[in-house]
Amino acid sequence: MTTTADTSRASTDSMLERAWAALEGVPDPEIPVVSIRELGILRDVRRAADGVLEVVITPTYSGCPAMAQIAEDIAHALEITGLGPCRIETTLAPAWTTDWITADAREKLRAYGIAPPTGQCGDDAATDAGQNTVTEKALRFVPPAALVPPACPHCGSAHTERLSQFGSTACKALYRCLDCREPFDYFKPY
Ligand SMILES: [Zn+2]
Structure with missing residues (x-):
């Protein structure tokens, strides 16, 4: 991947927009009715200096066995959207909290x-x-x-x-x- 002068702010924005949209469809492996975005696991999507997409995730529990699956699903979702390969960064601070679960997701959980x-x-x-x-x-x-x-x-x-x-x-x-x-x-x- 080459970073050229035409890699404008606008193209980065649209890339990130497409990435967010693609990741919106990544479900939680344990509770497939809610997405990792709705659970607050997906923290950020950004473009690194070398042009590669970086996806920041915070595990619900440290050592949560679902995290490997989530990382794989993220990579796959971006790959099929033509945005891969990506880097996945796991951040533990601030620690994940159930407070990050969206109101929509709470309703989906209940249903x-x-x-x-x-x-x-x-x-x-x-x-x-x-x-x-x-x-x-x-x-x-x-x-x-x-x-x-x-x-x-x-x-x-x-x-x-x-x-x-x-x-x-x-x-x-x-x-x-x-x-x-x-x-x-x-x-x-x-
Ligand atoms: Zn009852």
Whole structure:
């Protein structure tokens, strides 16, 4: 790839626009109804000095096994749009938080049967006496907050109970609705 004088600001802008549009279609590998942009994993798309696209992502959890898949999906999406190859930069600061999940994505999660995170960064793990959650939370200094039980994504009832600290993935806890009796995943505030 050569960077020439005609690589104007405008062409960079349109390139970035196309890249954002292409990446808009990259779903989260674990929750395919929401995109990595909607989850706040996709942080930035920029053009490096050498003309190569750089995509900045922040993992939801450090060591989240989905990140390798996400990087592959990003590379593929840009490749088929004719924008590849790209570089993928992983940034850990600021740390990802469920606060970055868009309002649209929260609705999509609920429709998918996953209760979206409530409140802000409630550390319910710390209140889980007897369960080993040290590895997950040791690096975060979030004060334990009052745990707001999530509403059932199926019937909307606030009458729910937690069955397990971990649901289908480490990012989620398993709950059950005491009214409609359906179990559901809760995307833990983080
Ligand atoms: Zn219910």
